[in-house]
Amino acid sequence: ARIKSKGKDAMLASIPRPEKKPMCLKIGYFSGDFNLHPVTCLIIKMLELHDRSAFEIHAFSFGPDNHDTMHARLIDGVDVFHDVREIPDKDIAELARSKGIDIAIDLTGYTQNGRWGILAYRPAPIQISYLGYPGTMGAEFIDYIIADDILIPDGNEQFYSEKIVYMPHCYQVSDNSRTLPQKDITRTTLGLPETGFIFCCFNTNYKITHHEFNIWMRLLDKVEDSVLWLLQSNKWSEKNLKRRAMDRGIDPARLIFAQSCEYSEYLVRLTIADLYLDTFTFNAGAIANDALWCGLPVLTRQGQGYVARMASSLLTAIDLPELITTNEDDYEIRALELASNSEKLDSIKARMTFNKNKTPLFDTERFTKNIESAYTQIYAKYFAGENPESIHVNEYKTH
Structure with a gap:
């Protein structure tokens, strides 16, 4: 700089x-x-x-x-x-x-x-x-x-x-003041399976490193019928990520890539996923804000620098510290726990809804x-x- x-x-x-x-x-x-x-x-x-x-x-x-x-x-x-x-x-x-x-x-x-x-x-x-x-x-x-x-x-x-x-x-x-538009969007129209847990990360693909990706692949292996919903930044990153999934024994079809879309549709998409998995070195910023606004829990691993602590700041401001982890092991354990325990995930979503109008973030x-x-x-x-x-x-x- x-x-x-x-x-x-x-x-x-x-x-x-x-x-x-x-x-x-x-x-x-x-x-x-x-x-x-x-x-x-x-x-x-x-x-x-x-x-x-x-x-x-x-x-x-x-x-x-x-x-x-x-x-x-x-x-x-x-x-x-x-x-x-x-x-x-x-x-x-x-x-x-x-x-x-x-x-x-x-x-x-x-x-x-x-x-x-x-x-x-x-x-x-x-x-x-x-x-x-x-x-x-x-x-x-x-x-x-x-x-x-x-x-x-x-x-x-x-x-x-x-x-x-x-x-x-x-x-x-x-x-x-942003609102969720009434759009007829379903899992099927978005190319997602009708059932199964949806892990999601719409961070730009260059933010994904092998550290979090390896964890994501282990989660797909452990959570039956789950999928990983990603943003398609470009055709090369999609090809590379699918190849990496195959190298780790995961059917690349379980990685589903979303195309760019209008802002209103993007917000609706966030309501359909089950858990947002943040990237480590460079967190979600505005996307984490949108996800929390739409009721989608964001799981992050807090790092050392500015860009590795953005999601932690947002989660603290909405009083959801249990979604902040400080190491890779805890991140993986927490993600698996939330994907396997619907009551715990629903409890967090209920707190998000309550906190939305009671805490400083929004x-x-x-x-x-x-x-x-x-x-x-x-x-x-x-x-x-x-x-x-x-x-x-x-x-x-x-x-």
Whole structure:
């Protein structure tokens, strides 16, 4: 990351600190994915909920306009929408400066549609990395990263160039207004057997390593008539995974690959599976959020780094710690237990349903107030002339 950002440090004059604290902070969200993309699907409701008496919300969009409903909803959900697809990085930064953006939130980082060069020109006096890029950017022009104390535990701060904004519960925002469409989708229409346990993992195939795959094959061997439902990222990964299954004595027909589909159908698919098996090195992120929203238990193995702890953060925020394991043996034992004991699995699903509206994970209103508290705390430090420092965000109190 440091090599990636080398030579892109701030090349515009520094922004002078205002003499008077603004009554309304101008927040600029920068993304190449303001369409039907996982990050936008998570963040959209928060953008709509921001307190307009204290914050003015700008969106700087440098990605494609796919003319989808999410893109249209985002335009309606912010105060000012800037379509900057055809504008050079430096000019976008100057535009943001001219609008008086106080805090810039980068939602893309080094991902496919990222234009981190914009942030290198310092479009705002405070710059934060959030959600889109799961890790440190290693860039001097990014002041903070939004996380939580599960995602970045004590001792791991040293691996981040940014200062850490520790959210009170979970780093990941949710859209609690999403609905499950009424679609006539069944096991049969999805190419699944009418009976038998369905293990599921819709993580991109490159996240699958031999560590979890070997466990999955042993589970298929032990759980009669079970299948493993995977995403078909490409034809080569499907071919390779089926060959690996055969090498381990498993009929490759028991690996069923789902094609890409519309977002609404994807959500319905999640209601049909029985247990979501997370990958180890790189967890499910937005998909884990969707699965839990749809009532599908997610079993994870907590690792050391950011991307290996994402699902643990979500499961903690919905108060389902029994779905968090810390080693491969426990992961396999727990998966087999849940696949073999329908009462235990049903009990967890019942708790998920109860916790959905009682715990922080899907409380978008609460999260929005907390992140606004973070913005206010961070800006107060800046206005006082203090250098960026890691903060633990004060929980918003309703009374």
